[in-house]
Amino acid sequence: MSSDLDIQNTMDAGKRNLDTKELIQNWCGHARVEKYGGIGLIEIETGLPIGHHSMACDHASANGMATWLLEDSAIHFHDTHCVGCSQRLPIRLPNISKLIARRDNEVENARIHDEALKKQQQISYDSRCSVRAALRAVSSVTVATFVDDLQAFDEIRDNATALRLIESVRLAPELLTLEVAEHLFSLIESDEHWFDEVGLTILGTSKLYLARLARCTMRCLIEGRVPDLAAEIATSNVSYVEAIDVCGSVLSLALIASPPRSSFNSDDQKNENPYPLRCIFERFPLEVSEGIEELLSASHPFHVSMGALAIISLAPNHPDLLASMRRSLITRLTRADILIDVRRDSELRNVVHDLSQAQVHVFISAPDSTDIELMRYFEGASKEGESRLSGVYEKVISQAKRRRGDKEGTKTIPLNACSVALRRLVALAGTSDNEDVIQVILGTLRHESDYLAPLACEQMDTLLGAAALADSKLETFNERSSIIFSQNLLTALEKDSRRRSFWYLRASFVRWAINGAASGASGLASFTDFLSKSDSLSEGFRAAIIEELPPLMKTGAGLSAVLPFFYAAMVGKSNLIRAASARAIKEIGSDRFKELPDLVTEAFLLMLFDPYVIVHKSAARALQYVSLPEHARSQALNALDNLIVVYRRDQDEEFLLTCIDVYASLKSKDKQFKNSSGKILVAILKEIKPELLLTHSHSWLLKSFSEVEGYAELVFGLFEHCDSD
Secondary structure, three states: OOOHHHHHHHHHHHHHHHHHHHHHHHHOOOOEEEEEOOOOHHHHHHOOOOOEEEEEOOOOOOOOOOEOOHHHHHHHHHHHHHOOOOOOOOOOOOOOHHHHHHHHHHHHHHHHHHHHHHHHHHHHHHHHHHHHHHHHHOOOHHHHHHHHHHHHHHHHOOHHHHHHHHHHHHHOHHHOOHHHHHHHHHHHHOOOHHHHHHHHHHHOOOOOOHHHHHHHHHHHHHHOOOHHHHHHHHHHOHHHOOHHHHHHHHHHHHHHHOOOOOOOOOOOOOOOOOHHHHHHHHHOHHHHHHHHHHHHHOOOHHHHHHHHHHHHHHHHHOHHHHHHHHHHHHHHHHOHHHHOOOOOHHHHHHHHHHHHHHHHHHHHHOHHHHHHHHHHHHHOOOHHHHHHHHHHHHHHHHHHHHHOOOOOOOOOOOHHHHHHHHHHHHHHHHHOOOHHHHHHHHHHHOOOOOOOHHHHHHOHHHHHHHHHHHHHHHHHHHHHHHHOOOOOHHHHHHHHHHHHHHHHHHHHHHHHHHHHHOOOHHHHHHHHHHHHOHHHOOHHHHHHHHHOOOOHHHOHHHHHHHHHHHHHHHOOOOHHHHHHHHHHHHHHOHHHHHOOOHHHHHHHHHHHOOOOHHHHHHHHHHOOOOOOOHHHHHHHHHHHHHHHHHHOOOOOHHHHHHHHHHHHHHOOOOOOHHHOHHHHHHHHHHHOOHHHHOOOOOHHHHHHHOOOOOHHHHHHHHHHHOOOO
16 A cells, blocks of 8 residues: 555445445355455454455355455355355345345446437437438439438448548538538537547538537537547637637647556557647637636546646746646645545546646746745645645756756756755755655755756755754754663654654765766865865764765866865774775775875775774775775785684674675685685685575675685585575
8 A cells, every 4th residue: 555545445445345244144144255365464453354355155156256345246146156046044134135236226227228328319310310311302413322321321330431421522522512511510519429520520621611610629629529630620720719619628638738648558659749739729828728727626636637737738838827827736736635536546646746747847937936936835735745845846856867868859957947946955954844855855866967066066055054954953863862762663763764864865965065066166166165174063974975075086186175085084083984984985996996095095904904893894895896906905815814803703794704705806816825715714604604605695705715625515515505496
């Protein structure tokens, strides 16, 4: 279940199943209910029969089918096995006869409706035949033949006859006499839907009845009949379209402009055609705007989505429309779960996505005024509403990152809109206690972008200030957590999630600031100036900065600027900062590490001997990703020797394997390895848990010892722990 709405729907189904279960038990003493499948968490918590269940009986020739709603299975089982059964043992009322009576009543009502419909259809058919008989009597031979074809099409309604009618009029326009045209129009206007496509196509070939044809096409659009053809004819004769018909046609025009994508086929290509909507809007802007407002004000999620998609289709060329729709979009977005009648969470997600996408276009057209309006609604919104409103800013920045370098024809979101969005998200990170909003911000900042690097440079002070604020909240949170201990598991998990959010916020803001620093000399100078004053920062904040430095150190200018700060961190007194510098070296990589001064290499080697666990573990793991110069390998091997000896009896076998892995890679070119230290390491590997050694991350390590004595014994000893395949 994805959220409360799905959970509530599931519980409602469980309550219906519980009522049906009682009806089955009252129906017959032999009847029982069987469950198909496992038991979920909601069923465990509520005790309701949730999931697929079936009705069963020992006297039945076969089991019943399992259904999500038990009443469907009960009705099917009754019709298949209970009718005429001599073994039934009635218990009491009410029983499933209640379900059967309701079903029979629905079937009877459907039969009566079908009979009335057939009777009405027969009356209409007889009337059409009478009209055509009278028309045939006063027409020429060629026109009478056309009327006969029309009668044949009314009887069999096949494509061949339809094509013959259309081609006849195209070859002989004189067939479309005033009387014939009147009959064709009457068919369309009397809601004979079977004739819509053929009738509009035939009448569209003539230039004599354009006003009436325009009314018919708009009526078809209003009622959703052959919308593509109707829209094509309406746009060709837009000067004959009446304003009164426009408002109701917006739904069909929006559907043509942006048809929904298939839920089952992600590769399904939408045949978007925004031209009819744009054409009608250019002639009737007020009426189309009114129609869009009606769609947005509807309670059905499909109508609301189509209203939003209509705005998106019109957005590129009509900024005035965006300004007029700003408040309506924000209102629906803020209270989507209340104002829109959604039954499933997927419906809510889809309509929120469309509203947000439309709001993004509004935001891009007028960032400052839209930002002010969004914040007005943000103040009184629910937690879910706050999350949806902040999602607009997230989409602006995310789409700016995605669209950079996209295929031709895709507009790049302007930097001024991104600037307003980023500034607002940074502000929300410091003021909002809504965890959903924080997650939206983290999702926005997850990946930096070269396109937005100048923006990060411009707002570097803001980003670093936000990082400092997140750091102070994290420090305060850690202090409180060390004093207050909660016995409630859920509360403890929520606190841990909150603490992690502060940690990720700090790292994200620092990473974006560094990306801005790497974009040019001015950004690098600002960041270097900030580093020169970093002594007043907390250890955690400085460690976070150091871990994010590797991208900046890829350039010569960046390396020269931050190297003094980085080296000071490597040899500083803070074990947290030294560990962070070791993790940064891991991200720098071998090629760049080789270019660093020898002092950095020496400081890194000292970390391998560091007495603090967090430091030497980080250094050893970093050693997997960098290549040491030849003169430093012996010192690294000595350090790894010490670590292997110490951790041989420790519970952290994962780190022990890391040390062995690095040691073996450094000794790989030593011909004496298999006769000396290799034997010792194989002996140690035999003591390690086989399941750990056989994991994907460590199984390849065994190849390093293939020539060492004892290797075969080690491998054969692992066979019994391997999977059967």
